[in-house]
Amino acid sequence: MASTSLLLILLTLTSTLFVLTPQTQAQTAPAPAPAGPLNLTGILDKAGQYTTFIRLLNETQQITQLQSQLNSTTEGFSVFAPTDNAFQNLKAGTINDLTDDQKVKLILYHVTPKYYTLTQLLTVSNPVRTQASGSEGSWGLNFTGQGNQVNVSSGVVTTQINNALRQQFPLAVYQVDKVLLPSELFGAKSPASAPAPKTSAPTPSGENSDHNSTSGAPSSPSTNQPGDAPGRNMGLGLVVGLGLICTGALF
Ligand SMILES: *[C@@H]1O[C@H](CO)[C@@H](O)[C@H](O)[C@H]1NC(C)=O
Ligand SMILES: *[C@@H]1O[C@H](CO)[C@@H](O)[C@H](O)[C@H]1NC(C)=O
Ligand SMILES: *[C@@H]1O[C@H](CO)[C@@H](O)[C@H](O)[C@H]1NC(C)=O
Ligand SMILES: *[C@@H]1O[C@H](CO)[C@@H](O)[C@H](O)[C@H]1NC(C)=O
Ligand SMILES: *[C@@H]1O[C@H](CO)[C@@H](O)[C@H](O)[C@H]1NC(C)=O
Ligand SMILES: *[C@@H]1O[C@H](CO)[C@@H](O)[C@H](O)[C@H]1NC(C)=O
Numbered sequence: 001m002a003s004t005s006l007l008l009i010l011l012t013l014t015s016t017l018f019v020l021t022p023q024t025q026a027q028t029a030p031a032p033a034p035a036g037p038l039n040l041t042g043i044l045d046k047a048g049q050y051t052t053f054i055r056l057l058n059e060t061q062q063i064t065q066l067q068s069q070l071n072s073t074t075e076g077f078s079v080f081a082p083t084d085n086a087f088q089n090l091k092a093g094t095i096n097d098l099t100d101d102q103k104v105k106l107i108l109y110h111v112t113p114k115y116y117t118l119t120q121l122l123t124v125s126n127p128v129r130t131q132a133s134g135s136e137g138s139w140g141l142n143f144t145g146q147g148n149q150v151n152v153s154s155g156v157v158t159t160q161i162n163n164a165l166r167q168q169f170p171l172a173v174y175q176v177d178k179v180l181l182p183s184e185l186f187g188a189k190s191p192a193s194a195p196a197p198k199t200s201a202p203t204p205s206g207e208n209s210d211h212n213s214t215s216g217a218p219s220s221p222s223t224n225q226p227g228d229a230p231g232r233n234m235g236l237g238l239v240v241g242l243g244l245i246c247t248g249a250l251f
Contacts, residue, residue, distance in 0.1 A: 038070050043173055044081060047165050052087040053110075056095070060104045066111065076115025076170030080141075080152065080161070082179045090179055102185055108132035109139055109154070109182045115169050118161065121150045132182060139182050152176065155183035 041063060044050040057063040070077060087095065098106060108131035116124060127140025142153045150161045163175035 038067075038171055040066060040070070040079065040171065040173070043166050043171075047175075049083045049085070050081050052084050053081050056103065056107050060100070060107050062104060062107050062111075070171060073113075073170050075113055076172070078112045078114065078116045078172040078174065080110045080112075080174050080176045080180060081165065082110065082176050086177050086179045094179075094181075098185070105132045105134075105139075106179075106182065106185065109141075110176075110180055112141070115172055117167055117172065118148075118150055118164060118174070121145065121152075121161070122148075132184075134184055136184075139184050141180065152180065154180045156181045156186045 041054055041057070044054050054063075057066075066077065066079075095103070095106075111131040112128055113131055114129075116128075121143045122145030124143050126142040126144075128143060129138040130141055132139040142155070144151045144153070151158055152161055157178045157180060159176050159178040159180075161174050161176060165173040165175060167173075
């Protein structure tokens with residue numbers, strides 16, 4: 001009689017374990033894919049270190065232009081976003097001495113009216129048209145690639161492209177560690193073309209993978225099921241087990 005009770009308890013415990021097992025396995029939930037309107041300010045803001053560029057985009061009202069063009073573009077856009085460090089490394093007054101019109105052109109020079117992946121930039125044919133233009137036509141940027149490394153040159157400055165903040169049609173956003181000073185504004189007589197002061201420490205190339213093309217989905221933390229379901233099963237098992245013991249005791 002006692003052994004019957006024991007057997008029943010064992011059986012109950014075993015079935016409780018079986019109930020628990022699938023609960024544990026069901027915990028891997030797929031990450032939700034966030035979709036929303038493209039927000040260049042948001043992308044830059046989220047990445048940090050682009051406050052000056054954001055301010056200039058806003059001040060020149062080019063952010064509004066771009067945002068509405070992004071809505072209907074068939075070619076897409078690539079934005080080469082200089083870091084705050086890049087602006088700080090400019091000779092004092094470089095930006096402030098520009099007229100409003102020149103500021104607009106400087107900003108537009110950092111935008112191409114076409115979406116390029118880094119891979120395309122490796123082999124793109126130069127010069128690449130930007131949004132900035134003068135009476136002589138569109139101002140160009142030259143890209144040179146070697147291996148996986150892309151350099152961009154304005155004729156006045158050359159810098160490496162190390163980091164894609166976003167790389168998904170219709171918008172690519174790349175970090176540049178120097179402000180791309182167009183030779184049309186800064187060529188020849190330019191103070192900026194004088195031997196550059198110590199450049200800022202290069203960005204570790206390892207950052208690449210951290211800011212890959214994803215549109216800003218934070219890696220979703222694996223949400224663990226609250227423990228109440230297994231708890232309930234355990235409780236149920238105990239109740240049944242106790243009930244069986246009592247039943248067994250009656251025999
Ligand atoms: C874009 O992002 C910025 C900064 O994160 C935010 O202030 C702004 O409201 C956003 N705009 C839209 C249209 O979502
Ligand atoms: C954008 O510029 C306007 C003035 O043109 C200003 O009122 C606003 O505060 C600026 N916004 C940001 C985020 O800099
Ligand atoms: C973007 O396009 C949609 C429809 O295609 C329109 O409803 C919306 O107003 C547009 N937004 C801007 C900022 O132009
Ligand atoms: C890029 O520029 C660096 C120096 O600024 C140079 O060492 C490197 O060879 C260049 N790479 C290409 C592909 O032009
Ligand atoms: C791009 O390269 C061409 C050919 O080497 C050169 O004539 C032109 O000045 C360069 N433009 C820039 C912006 O570097
Ligand atoms: C970036 O993402 C693309 C696909 O969107 C992938 O092919 C590529 O290998 C990724 N690169 C890095 C450095 O993670």
